[in-house]
Amino acid sequence: MGKLASIRRSVGLETEEEQNDSICPKMTYSQRLYGFVCCFVVGWCLTILSFSRFISLVQGNPIPFVVMYTLGNFLAILSSMFLAGPKRQWKKMTSDSRLGISICYVISMVGTIVVAFVPMDIGVSLPLLLVLIIVQFCCMIWYSLSYIPYGRATAKTCMKNMCGGGGGV
Template identity: 40%
Template sequence: MKGDYNFFSDKKDDPLDAVCPKLSYQQRLWGFLICSGIGWFLEFCAFISFFQGNGKEFAIIFSIGNLVAIMSTLFLSGPKDQCKKMADKSRLISTIIFFSTLIVTLVLAFATDLTFLTLLMTLVQFCAYVWYVLSFIPFGQRMLKKFFSSCCEFE
């Protein structure tokens, strides 16, 4: 209906938000939880393939799991608002680094036979993912920096 407002904002409906049209708070929360659960399940399955000795399969499944887990946040605020948050100056670098490491990991896994480098990029991707997620938690990145600086202090 024309003039309806989005549940999470005072702005009028936007075609970019049509991916999650007029979902209730409970529906958005369930969508987030289910999508996150699928992403985490894929990451768990990736570790099983790693312990079976398949490094490339691990990198691919792990990367897809990370992507699905990140996509789950689209349910909470809608695609347009989530993209704005990702492009915010406080987390733009984290966003670029995370998605770059994800792409490089997948390219290495699909296009090369460099399993060790692919696994190394998966580790870098995981670190970038953690850093990206912490950018949404107030003082999250600052607390992690402080934690590691206190661990690395030598007397």
């Protein structure tokens, strides 16, 4: 494997042989990069803009917030398929280091949608939705940190230090 191919693989980009696995194998690298950026930005914009609907969630109409928030998270995850392709993305999501958080993330997204659409008392659905939204957010952060070298280790150290368990000077 050439040096350029090993560099591309180390940052999660596919080699020429792996392009057949991508969403659009005929797309150039630049086009797939644009696809990734656009999908990722739209996902994050939806997630952030969903908070303009937070009051409707609290008032008993969770669907506008939940749909925007969860769709934004879903698009952000799918964006990496432009670079890695569905097969490699699936392999990464189900690797030993990410399987648990991937399952938790998907369950929290599906659970958030289900709870929002199933008719139930606001006293039950609101606390449940808030927990699922927080879990979804935490899973997204932890999942994302798994792609940053030493991301999770650094986050653990920061949390220990913030909580007084860092054993500092």
